[in-house]
Each structure stands twice: as structure tokens, then as C-alpha cells.
Amino acid sequence: MHKKILLFIPIIILIISTAYTKNSTKKLDKRIFVIQEDIRVLNDIYELVLFDFNYLTSPNKLMEYSKIYFDNELKKKKITDLKILKLNNE
Numbered sequence: 001m002h003k004k005i006l007l008f009i010p011i012i013i014l015i016i017s018t019a020y021t022k023n024s025t026k027k028l029d030k031r032i033f034v035i036q037e038d039i040r041v042l043n044d045i046y047e048l049v050l051f052d053f054n055y056l057t058s059p060n061k062l063m064e065y066s067k068i069y070f071d072n073e074l075k076k077k078k079i080t081d082l083k084i085l086k087l088n089n090e
Contacts, residue, residue: 063076
């Protein structure tokens, strides 16, 4: 009788510890997935902000991007050719 109890207790302890470890692993996997998704979103935002920064800080970059993305639809203008346009919204 004592042998059965001595054999049964370690088996129960192993089952409980396995269940605890499995649940902890599932929780960690969920947290890792959420953090990875957050990192992906933040990387996308970072790339957009970096693109905006480069676009706004360098006219030469703008011309490079126009060649790449707009297939020469944009044309270079001299600053003296620009005019002021006033709109009355009233």
C-alpha cells in the first residue's frame, strides 16, 4: 500500500508541474506574439516617419524619389517660377 502511495505522489507532482509549465509557456508565447506585432507596427511607423523626414529635409532626395516612384511625372521648378495663390474661403 505504501509503495503505491510513494509511486502515486511523484506522478501527481510531475503532472501538476507539467501543466503549470505548459500554461506558463502559453502565456509567454502570447506575450511574445503581442510584442512582435507591436514591434512590426512601430517599424512601419518608423519607416514612414523616416521617409517623411528624408523627403522634407532634402530636395535632392525628393527628386530621386520622384524618379523612382513617379516615373518623371514631377518636374523641377525654379524658385522664381513659383507664384502665390490665395484662396478666400468665405
